[in-house]
Amino acid sequence: MAKSRSVRSYGSAALEFAMLARGQISALLFFKLYPWDYTGGEIITGELGYKTTDLWRKLPLLSSTSVISGNPKIHSEILEHFTADTNYMISMMNFTIYNNTAEHASTFS
Template identity: 35%
Template sequence: MSKELETAVQAAKEAGGITLEKFGFLSETDAHLKEYKDFVTEVDRACERRIAEIISAAFPEDGLLGEEEGMAAGRSGRTWIVDPLDGTLNFIHAFPVFSISIALRDETGSLAVAVVYQPVLNELFTAEKGQGAFLNSRRIHVSSRTDPGHLLIATGIPFKEYHYLDAYVSMLKDVARGSAGIRRAGSAALDLAYTACGRFDAFWEYKLFPWDFSAGVLLVREAGGAVTGFSGNEDVYAHHSIVAGTPHTHPLLLAKAGEHFREHL
C-alpha cells in the first residue's frame, strides 16, 4: 500500500469516527441550509477539517478540493478530492447510508488513489491505479450478471434542479422495465462502490460534482467496470453526469442515457 493510500485510509477512518460520535444524536438546529435543498452540518465541516489536516501533513505540496471548503491550491500538480460526508441528508435523518469519499488526481489528471468508507458497516473500499479494487482488503470485481430480469440498478433522483426531470423520469421508466429493480440510496460514492463490488449491476446519475464521484469512478474501473459521462466520454470531469457498470450493463445504460438526455448533452 502506497503512502498516498495509507494517508487516505487514515483520513477516511478518522472522519468516520467523527460521524459515528454524532450519528443519531443531531437536533434540527444542527443542520443548516447551504442553498436550496442542500444541507450541511458541523459534522461535515469537522470531517473535512480533519481530512485536510491529515493529507496536508503528509503531502504539504498537494492541493485539495473539498465539498465544504472549496479549493486549496497546491504546488505539486496533484489534487485530493474530498467529500467528507456523502449522504448528509441521510445522516441528518439517522438513515445509516452515508460515506466518506477521498480521491487523488495526479499531475497528469488521472485518478490514482480512491477510498470510500462506510463507517456504520465498517466497510472500506480502496483502489490504486493499476492495482485493482478492494473491500476490507479483499479484491472485488463488478458483477457478471447479464439477465435483465436479475439486474439491480442504482440511480440518483434530481432534488434541486428540475429542468431535466422529464428526461430523468423517462429514463427511469425505461430502466425499470428492463431490470429487476432500481435503488436510490442517497450517496453516489456508495452507489459506485457497490457497483464496483457487484452489489449493483450499474449506476447512473445526472448532475454530480467531482467530490461525489471521483473515488467511486476509480473503484469501478479497477474492479473491471466502465465509467463515462452520458455522452460516452471517459473524461468524467468534462460533463458532470455518470454512467457506470459492467462490460455488459454499461453500454446498455449508456444507450438509454443518450436517448433520453439527448437535449441535455
C-alpha cells in the first residue's frame, strides 16, 4: 500500500475485474456491490489465483457488501490497512446496516 501510485475508479465492476484479470491493475476495492456485480469477476480472477473477499474476509451470497480483490499479498495488505482502523470498520458496519435497513424499509411501506 505504501508503494501505490494512485487510486482510480472506472465506474464498472465488470471492467475493473477484467482489468485485474489482464494485469492492468493490481487490485480493486468497492465499498458497495451486489452479488450480480462481482460474482462473474470473482470466478474469473479466482481461477487466476486472485483472492476476493469483503472487509470481513468473506463474501455474502445475497446481500450488498464491500469487495476487495487482488493477488493474495496485495489483498492481505489492503485488508490490514482497513482493519487496523477500528473506527473505520465500525463506521462501515453502521453504513451497511443503515443502507440495508433503508432499502428494506421502502419495500414494506
